[in-house]
Amino acid sequence: SQQGEEDPQALSIQEGENATMNCSYKTSINNLQWYRQNSGRGLVHLILIRSNEREKHSGRLRVTLDTSKKSSSLLITASRAADTASYFCATGNAGNNRKLIWGLGTSLAVNP
Amino acid sequence: DAGVTQSPTHLIKTRGQQVTLRCSPISGHKSVSWYQQVLGQGPQFIFQYYEKEERGRGNFPDRFSARQFPNYSSELNVNALLLGDSALYLCASSSTYNAGNTEAFFGQGTRLTVV
Numbered sequence: 001s002q003q004g005e006e007d008p009q010a011l012s013i014q015e016g017e018n019a020t021m022n023c024s025y026k027t028s029i030n031n032l033q034w035y036r037q038n039s040g041r042g043l044v045h046l047i048l049i050r051s052n053e054r055e056k057h058s059g060r061l062r063v064t065l066d067t068s069k070k071s072s073s074l075l076i077t078a079s080r081a082a083d084t085a086s087y088f089c090a091t092g093n094a095g096n097n098r099k100l101i102w103g104l105g106t107s108l109a110v111n112p
Numbered sequence: 113d114a115g116v117t118q119s120p121t122h123l124i125k126t127r128g129q130q131v132t133l134r135c136s137p138i139s140g141h142k143s144v145s146w147y148q149q150v151l152g153q154g155p156q157f158i159f160q161y162y163e164k165e166e167r168g169r170g171n172f173p174d175r176f177s178a179r180q181f182p183n184y185s186s187e188l189n190v191n192a193l194l195l196g197d198s199a200l201y202l203c204a205s206s207s208t209y210n211a212g213n214t215e216a217f218f219g220q221g222t223r224l225t226v227v
Contacts, residue, residue, distance in 0.1 A: 030213050040151070040200060042116075042218040088154050092212030098168030099145065099212050102154030 006089060006106040014111050019076040021106040023089035024069075030092045032065055032072050033100065037086045046074075046087075051094075079110045114139070116205050118219035125193050125226050133188045133222045137205030143167075144186040145211050146178060147202040149221075155202055161186055162209050190224075198226045 007022045025032070031050045035043040049056045049065045049072070056063045062075040076083055086107050090100040117136045125131050137144050143162045147155035160168035161180035180186045184205075190197055200223050204216040 033215070035218075040149075040221075040223075042202065042220040043155070043204075043216075045215045045217070048215055090154075092210075092214075096168070097210035097212045098160045099157040099170070100155075100216060101157070101212075102147075104152075104154050 006087070006103045008106060009104070010107045010109075012109040012111065013079055015079060015081055017079055017110075019079050019083070019108055019110070021074045021087050021108070023072045023074070023103055025072075025089070025091050025101075025103075026070065027091075028094040029067070030094055030097065032063075033090045033092070034061075034063060034072075034074050035088045035090060037088065037105070039085075043088065076108075079108075081110050081112045084108060084110045116203055116217050116219035118201075118203050118222050120222060121220065122223045123225070125224065127193055127195060127226055129193050130189065130191045131193060131224060133190075133201050133203075133224070134185065135188070135203030135205075135219060136185045137203075138217050141205035141207050141217070142184050143206045143209060143211045144180055144184065145204045145206070145216065146186070146188045147204065148172070149200040149202055151199070158188070160211050162211075167209070168211075193226045195226050198224060200224075 033048045034046040086105045088105045090102045145160040146158040149155040157170040159178045164180045175191045178188045200221045202221045203219045
């Protein structure tokens with residue numbers, strides 16, 4: 001079963017613009033992670049935010065977490081064509097630490 | 113250092129056949145997890161192995177099985193293949209027992225097509 005729902009499902013922007021993707025989840029979590037996937041191949045970890053954190057930055061990435069709303073957002077600033085990929089959120093749940101539960105992903109297209 | 117390696121990269125099988133997929137984790141990682149990703153969806157958890165024992169199992173039929181070897185590499189076996197088994201199979205290694213609490217490192221996946 002899917003845990004999260006990413007919103008929007010697809011996003012198309014111009015280079016230099018910011019891209020914001022949202023993720024909602026259903027259960028109590030220990031952490032929420034964002035991953036990137038190029039062309040249906042392996043997933044690359046971007047950032048992990050723990051349930052007691054509200055915001056985290058990594059380079060051009062900014063992630064927020066609102067546990068009261070069970071939601072997270074990923075902001076990519078000053079986007080580049082190379083950022084074109086699918087982005088997934090995944091949660092590590094409080095009740096089961098053995099796995100990550102994934103959303104359906106947001107497909108981002110950055111046009112040069 | 114080598115990342116997570118999976119083999120083969122692509123595979124075409126006929127319905128009813130059996131398939132074995134292989135994964136080598138990052139050196140030093142004792143946890144290996146397997147995920148199935150159907151086109152257009154997020155990954156679905158199949159198994160987690162840690163120290164050669166199954167530690168977690170997802171909602172998949174018994175046709176799916178796996179094992180982990182003393183060198184921490186792992187195999188995923190699927191018997192009696194169905195068309196619906198066509199997917200990208202991803203292997204992830206992590207450094208801790210609680211694979212859901214830490215960053216996962218993924219291989220490039222095995223694209224399985226069942227015809």
